[in-house]
Amino acid sequence: MTRGVLGLLAKNISPxxxxxxxxxxxxxxxxxxxxxxxxxxxxxxxxEAVAFAFVAGVHPLVGLYAAFLVGxxxxxxxxxxxxxxxxxxALAVVMVALVxxxxxxxxxxxxxxxxxxxxxxxxxxxxxxxxxxxxxxMLGFVNGLAIVIFLAQLTQFKQPGTGGEEWLAGPQLLMxxxxxxxxxxxxxxxxxxxxxxxxxxxGIGITAIIVIAFGLDVPRVGDMASIEGGLPSFHVPMVPFxxxxxxxxxxxxxxxxxxxxxxxLLTLNLVGEITGKRGGASQECIAQGxxxxxxxxxxxxxxxxMIGQSMINVNSGGRTRxxxxxxxxxxxxxxxxxxxxxxxxxxxxxxxxMFMVVIGTFAWNSFKIxxxxxxxxxxxxxxxTVVTVMTDLAIAVVVxxxxxxxxxxxxxxxxxxxxxxxxxxxxxAKVYEIQGPLFFxxxxxxxxLFDVENDPDVVIVDFAASRVVDQSAxxxxxxxxxxxxxxxxxxxxxxxxxxxxxxxxxxxxxMVDSDDDPEYGLAVDYSxxxxxxxxx
Numbered sequence: 001m002t003r004g005v006l007g008l009l010a011k012n013i014s015p016x017x018x019x020x021x022x023x024x025x026x027x028x029x030x031x032x033x034x035x036x037x038x039x040x041x042x043x044x045x046x047x048e049a050v051a052f053a054f055v056a057g058v059h060p061l062v063g064l065y066a067a068f069l070v071g072x073x074x075x076x077x078x079x080x081x082x083x084x085x086x087x088x089x090a091l092a093v094v095m096v097a098l099v100x101x102x103x104x105x106x107x108x109x110x111x112x113x114x115x116x117x118x119x120x121x122x123x124x125x126x127x128x129x130x131x132x133x134x135x136x137x138m139l140g141f142v143n144g145l146a147i148v149i150f151l152a153q154l155t156q157f158k159q160p161g162t163g164g165e166e167w168l169a170g171p172q173l174l175m176x177x178x179x180x181x182x183x184x185x186x187x188x189x190x191x192x193x194x195x196x197x198x199x200x201x202x203g204i205g206i207t208a209i210i211v212i213a214f215g216l217d218v219p220r221v222g223d224m225a226s227i228e229g230g231l232p233s234f235h236v237p238m239v240p241f242x243x244x245x246x247x248x249x250x251x252x253x254x255x256x257x258x259x260x261x262x263x264x265l266l267t268l269n270l271v272g273e274i275t276g277k278r279g280g281a282s283q284e285c286i287a288q289g290x291x292x293x294x295x296x297x298x299x300x301x302x303x304x305x306m307i308g309q310s311m312i313n314v315n316s317g318g319r320t321r322x323x324x325x326x327x328x329x330x331x332x333x334x335x336x337x338x339x340x341x342x343x344x345x346x347x348x349x350x351x352x353x354m355f356m357v358v359i360g361t362f363a364w365n366s367f368k369i370x371x372x373x374x375x376x377x378x379x380x381x382x383x384x385t386v387v388t389v390m391t392d393l394a395i396a397v398v399v400x401x402x403x404x405x406x407x408x409x410x411x412x413x414x415x416x417x418x419x420x421x422x423x424x425x426x427x428x429a430k431v432y433e434i435q436g437p438l439f440f441x442x443x444x445x446x447x448x449l450f451d452v453e454n455d456p457d458v459v460i461v462d463f464a465a466s467r468v469v470d471q472s473a474x475x476x477x478x479x480x481x482x483x484x485x486x487x488x489x490x491x492x493x494x495x496x497x498x499x500x501x502x503x504x505x506x507x508x509x510x511m512v513d514s515d516d517d518p519e520y521g522l523a524v525d526y527s528x529x530x531x532x533x534x535x536x
Contacts, residue, residue: 030320033198037318038326040201040353041084041309045071045331046342047350048086048309050224051155055092056301057099058107060225061335063087065232066300068332073291074305075324080268080279082319084309084327085291087301089152090259090393095301098252106249109237112296113253118261118289127281130265136377137400139366140384141266142307144396146362147389149308153354156347160223168219176218176348183207183352198316200353207349221350222343229335232298257289259394260304264288266397267305274314308357315360376407413441416466418449429458431494435465440472447476452483459484464495468503477504 045067053063067086074085099107121127133141157176159166168176183203190199211218221227239245268279284305292302313323334342370378380400387396415436423429438446450459461480468474477493484491496504 031322032196033317034320034322035326036198036201037313037316037323039330040198040204040316041313041318041323041327042330042334043204043342043345044200044309044312044350044353045084045086045327046221046227046334046345047156047224047347048306049331050221050227051152052087052089052092053301054225055089056095056107058095058104058301060227061229062104062299062301064227064229064331064335065298066295066303068328068335069232069295069298069300070288070291070303071324071331072328073294074284074287075321075328076287077283077290078287078321078324079281079284080271080277081321082271082275082310082314082323083264083267083279083284083305084313084324085264085288085303085305086309087303088260088263088306089148090263091256091302091304093392094252094255094259098249102248105238106245107301108235108296108299109239109245110249110252110256110296111292111300111302112237113249114256114260114302115289115292115294115296117253117257118292119286120289121257121261122282122285122287122289125282127261127265127285130262130269130281133266133269133397133401134377134380134404136373136380137384137397137404138266138269139363140381140400141388141393141397142270142361142363143366143381144385144388145307145393146358147385149354149361150358151389153351153358156219156351160219172217175216179207179211179216179218179346179348180352180355182210183349184356187353187356195317200312200316200356203352203356204345204349207352208345211346211348212344216346219347220343221345221347224347226339227335227342228339231332231336232300234297235299236297255394256302259392260288260292260302261285262394262397263307264305266393267307267310270307271310271314275319307361308354311357311361312353315357376404380404380407409439409441412437412439413445416442416445416449423458423460426458426460428456429460430456431460431462433462433465437467437469438463438473438476439469443472443476446473447480450480450483452480452487452489455484455489457488458490458492460492460494462494463497463500467497468500474504 046064049063049067050060051063053060056063064087070085070087074083078085095107095110098110157168157173159168167173183206186203186206187199190197190202210216211220239249264284265281268281268284272279288304295302309327313327316323318324366381370381380403383403384396384400387399416438417435419433419435421431421433423431432449434446434449436442461477468477481491493504
């Protein structure tokens with residue numbers, strides 16, 4: 001049995017591309033760009049990880065350790081160099097109920113199980129189903145995430161230590177807004193002067209220098225929480241290993257695994273479009289799962305891909321694994337040795353960076369294309385955006401895919417019709433040339449095509465321009481055949497493609513067990529056996 005399992009794994013896992021530079025040339029300039037990009041990402045990761053830890057109801061270091069471990073492991077073995085992973089708000093909002101009811105140890109166990117489920121998804125190549133996400137859903141996902149990132153930054157405009165109850169006011173608010181605008185202007189203008197230093201890093205650095213030099217009274221990273229700590233240590237979750245524990249953590253693990261993979265794979269596609277390179281979906285699933293398993297055993301809250309930080313990295317020039325690895329290592333350095341310095345960085349600088357990410361992430365062209373695309377697609381873009389903001393990403397994507405699928409099914413259901421003519425090969429017979437696919441959505445229309453009472457004794461249904469798709473189609477064919485049989489007339493099927501022939505043969509509908517010609521060079525007629533599926 002063990003050999004069989006190992007053989008299945010070997011069959012399903014293809015050797016990943018783990019090269020550090022991949023297609024990029026190894027030059028001093030490239031390495032410098034990657035390292036500086038990683039430093040920029042690490043600085044932006046700090047307040048995000050701390051904030052998401054607060055959302056989940058755990059210690060800030062639990063979020064920081066997750067950002068480090070998930071970021072490092074996915075950087076090393078992930079499917080898309082350039083992506084950044086870490087603790088995310090989409091996962092944190094699900095974790096809060098688990099932590100409040102059962103404690104942080106159950107969270108660690110859930111993260112481990114979440115990782116195992118994600119690895120299974122990768123081994124089974126389930127990541128390929130992300131292809132079913134239509135482009136309107138992608139636009140809604142991007143726009144929704146941009147709005148969520150924007151709204152998340154508004155909490156930085158509240159008084160530290162008030163539990164998020166009091167907003168900044170007066171001179172302090174004006175100073176905060178001024179520094180945010182200053183950071184954004186620097187990020188916008190720096191590339192016009194030089195690209196040696198990533199614009200976001202320059203924005204953070206210049207704004208921080210001004211605040212520290214003039215002793216300006218504005219919220220800083222240290223006002224959120226201390227980020228000082230040691231190296232993460234191995235820790236087996238202290239929970240009972242029994243069925244009761246599994247019943248508690250499994251529902252959370254399934255939801256977290258689904259959200260994590262959906263957000264990661266959509267981010268993978270987005271980064272791939274920007275950089276012009278494809279990523280490995282299954283490899284990314286395995287990387288995300290592995291990182292969460294390790295994180296759960298080292299006291300982290302788990303995580304997934306982060307679209308905001310990924311955009312910072314890509315816009316700063318990060319294209320290889322070096323940038324993401326550097327970001328994780330810089331973050332660990334901040335925790336272990338540089339916390340006093342990092343805690344002096346003004347939140348306004350980091351907010352300015354994230355606001356520029358929002359501007360760069362939001363698909364502004366969606367306003368233009370919504371007047372040019374079908375009404376259903378425009379509706380899906382708006383729907384996914386709203387649901388992402390109001391609930392969470394996983395629900396939004398599922399809703400968007402369902403609505404798009406139903407719209408597609410309805411459009412195809414309306415396509416079915418028939419061209420009737422007298423048969424050339426069989427004198428006196430009538431031919432119905434079916435146009436459009438026969439599936440669950442078009443069965444009623446298909447049945448209504450036939451005039452059983454007035455048709456001749458032999459009726460031929462020609463499927464050269466159609467396909468028999470599912471069980472509902474089989475049921476419809478049997479229903480029509482039953483009506484002709486009851487009227488003492490014969491119904492024959494012609495020009496079945498191989499897949500349609502196989503489907504009908506498996507159901508037991510075909511009276512003649514013979515291969516049809518897939519090129520339609522020969523017309524083979526099949527009588528239909530009724531009473532196979534029975535009833536309606």
